[in-house]
Amino acid sequence: MGPLLYRRHSGLRWKPLDNGGRSDVVVHPSQLRTLVVNKLSSNRPVLLIGRDPPQLIVRKLGVNDSRLRLLWLSTVEHLNAVSPRDLYKLEFYVTKDVSTRKSDVILDGIEYLILESGLVPTLKFLAKVNDITLLNGSRLHLVLGDALNDREVALLRRTLGVF
Incomplete structure (x- = not known):
């Protein structure tokens, strides 16, 4: 059992929930x-x-471990950078990495993806990446602060099957 987000008017709060083994x-x-x-x-x-x-x-x-691969969400031209507007490229990199290395995916930058690509395309992207990771025996983890409103958090949790 691990911490999951829920909100109240007083700000970000943590509440342990059991989500069928998908609590983190x-x-x-x-x-x-x-x-x-x-x-x-x-x-x-x-x-x-x-x-x-x-x-x-x-x-x-x-x-500093060779099993850790990093992708940078940025519009800057860089070897490891991917534009947050190019969700199809992100999906390609995730699919390739998960299918070849069976890696777990940690996504830190949901707020930035939503800002650059929009809420609906980002949710569709996350649903697809979640399915890809599950089919390959991997896991998707989202790093989420308090920048999203209640509705966005609820949609995000529902999209990933975390209630």
Whole structure:
């Protein structure tokens, strides 16, 4: 059993829920390092898609492991950068990585995807990526802070099957 988000007018709150073994789909940003370290220590490859440049993520996490692959959500031309508007490219990278390495996917930057691509396309993308990871025996984890409103969080949780 792990923490999942729910909201009240007083702000972000945590409530433990049992979601059929899928209780750590949505994690708080403060749990990102722990999640990555746990995955790597249990010998699972990780594809981390984040808003920060790869060098900064490695420095923040303090993890330099060959099983950790990083994609940077950015419009900047960079070897590891993918535009947040190109959801089809993100889907391609996830599909390729999950099918070849059986990696778990951690997505940190949902708010940015919604801002750049829109809510509905992002939800469709997340539903598809969730299905791809499940079919390949992997897991999708979302790092979610408090930037989304109640409706967006509810739609996101419903799309991923986390009630």
